[in-house]
Amino acid sequence: MDAEIITIGDELLIGQVINTNQAYIAEQLNSVGISIRRMTTVGDDLETILHACEQAWNSHEIVIATGGLGPTHDDITKTALCRFFATDLVPNASLRERIEQFMRARGMRWSAASEEQTLVPRAATLFLNPVGTAPGMLFRQAGRILIVMPGVPYEMKEIMRQSVVPYLQGLRSGAAIVHRTLRTTGIAESVLSARLGNLDDLLRGASLAFLPSPRGVRLRVTVIDTSTSSAGARADAIEQKIREKVGTYVYASGEVELEETIGALLKERRLTIATAESCTGGLVADRITNVSGSSSYFERGVITYSNHSKTELLGVPEKLLQACGAVSKEVAEAMAAGIRRMAGTDIGVSTTGIAGPTGGSQEKPVGTVWIGYADAHSTVAVRFQFGDERIRVKERASQAALEMVRRKILQLE
């Protein structure tokens, strides 16, 4: 089954909002075996919405649309769909009750806009919105379906999770697609490609995409077969071959971030960690604490931006800072060992570098970062060069720091 996603909203066309809904919906549909063939984005304009619906409806069995269902004046999707399906708006009593309840619970006052929210196209079946007032709507005609949801990401996600995905799962049939994603870091795309060798031998009809980002290169294998189990078995075999060649660079498969991999490793081995950051400014700790349950292994972190704080909080000798500079192997090691000692944890990890755009020198250009690591056995630091864009330097340095922890725990290299 093929689908098209239509996202509606002027804010998307002027680039003010990044379209995260598309990716989320695509991922969900994919997981139930529905392939997205096209994604279209249009503004809050009646004719353009109608044109997009018509094109999508004529080309694909399933159309999923979001946006323009809210109570404000620029929300015209409901009107457009009434026109498209030649139906009219009628009041819905149970929806009214639901909206009244929703607003009462939040102490909000009933308004003309609320009244408008209780009207729905006669031809639509409603999907409950558990976290907002605009429901999802389903239209069916001649074996084709169109589903529309509000554009507010968390409302859309709840409707997808509770109603749309289960509904589509019921419709699905036939060929199975299996995707397998391996996340690598610390290795360039070209080096990965060279190490993997001849792709035809490796893939035997499956496909492989290289997806680079500041956090590393993801390898995505796609296998299409007659059943999920046969596609899965082929994907397993390919994954194993990839791991044989570049396995030490693979920190996770699927939608797992490096901080989650490390979290699981620390938990499993009952290790604790603390962070001492300079150039990453808290990003390493922020990522570690994005993981639920991280309080069981993350004891504390410090962001020692000033030299004085490096001495005071980490015991980095003033003389060392003067002799080597804050961005140096010696200071990175002293920071890692210092935070480990102060926090009483098994592991200490540190970052010190020049995030830029100013502060670089001939010897230490912008993007120079030292990552330090200390545990009971050793204290080390490694130098990296991460380009010249501040946010990207922080991002790449945080990834390198977490990867250093992973490699040390697993004793890789």
Place this chain on the structure above:
Amino acid sequence: MDAEIITIGDELLIGQVINTNQAYIAEQLNSVGISIRRMTTVGDDLETILHACEQAWNSHEIVIATGGLGPTHDDITKTALCRFFATDLVPNASLRERIEQFMRARGMRWSAASEEQTLVPRAATLFLNPVGTAPGMLFRQAGRILIVMPGVPYEMKEIMRQSVVPYLQGLRSGAAIVHRTLRTTGIAESVLSARLGNLDDLLRGASLAFLPSPRGVRLRVTVIDTSTSSAGARADAIEQKIREKVGTYVYASGEVELEETIGALLKERRLTIATAESCTGGLVADRITNVSGSSSYFERGVITYSNHSKTELLGVPEKLLQACGAVSKEVAEAMAAGIRRMAGTDIGVSTTGIAGPTGGSQEKPVGTVWIGYADAHSTVAVRFQFGDERIRVKERASQAALEMVRRKILQLE
């Protein structure tokens, strides 16, 4: 002038990658007065790419495409465009030289893929890619243009900045669009809407969009007029009226984050700041240090995840932690005052809360966050309730903490 953006890549259709290129290109085109009417996303499939090009080419004067220009096997955009423009691939000597140089500088070896990269469609004019090997390409026919760029975001951005935007600026003519965005935080969309009153009176033909996100609601005013100066004057007048009604909630206009607003305020008033975070796990400091030059006012931060670290690093009395719990007004205040004292800064700001999904109780449910603030005059803490999704709780709490700093510095309320 109207444009369509086509983004190409299987990774987009399965939702693995969020399409940030679309938003970036849209924003840039908008800034030179070109309106985006539609955005289309298709996979790495020859027929689908051709179909999308045809539709876009027939509907709009300008088509901007990205993706599928790299050296790997799934990159077929060049082939598709040769077909579409009935042209063929020819070797380009200066491009070859440029790629050789690029690879030499990075110690990369010449390969069959590099050879392929030196071929370009005969009909294309090239735009230099300063940070990669695949150049941008321009096709012109019958007063219409199509520009294609690689899909790697930072390569695309550099080509846009150095070549595409200046080129399009040269083409542009006629009507002027001015957008004005006011960023608010700490006020709900419905309250904003009520305070603004009758929109027709306010806007007089201009348009206004409400764009909610975890960081607050942005208000986007759009004015179209005969010249940039007349549209700008009308936008100024509307902005002023909005500020009269909800000005204290507006922390910035345009693409400015709250941490930048605060950075400017701290610099201007020669104030220094330090952070003590629990539930936000470093995110507040991460955001503060995203601003270039923040080392002049950000002295240090601590992430006191354990109770022990709150006592050791911030002097929060153990008894207080036992009596009130770590998530309490008293502890938030003690943390803010503690970090201010330890760091010797003018301002201390703190967060302590339950990010979830576990750890909540009847009295303190998941999402309960206390934000503390201390300066020479006072120490205070405010309680917030931020929903039940961990990452969103961290995000909203970091925004509330920064907003507290802004309001205190400006003595609002």
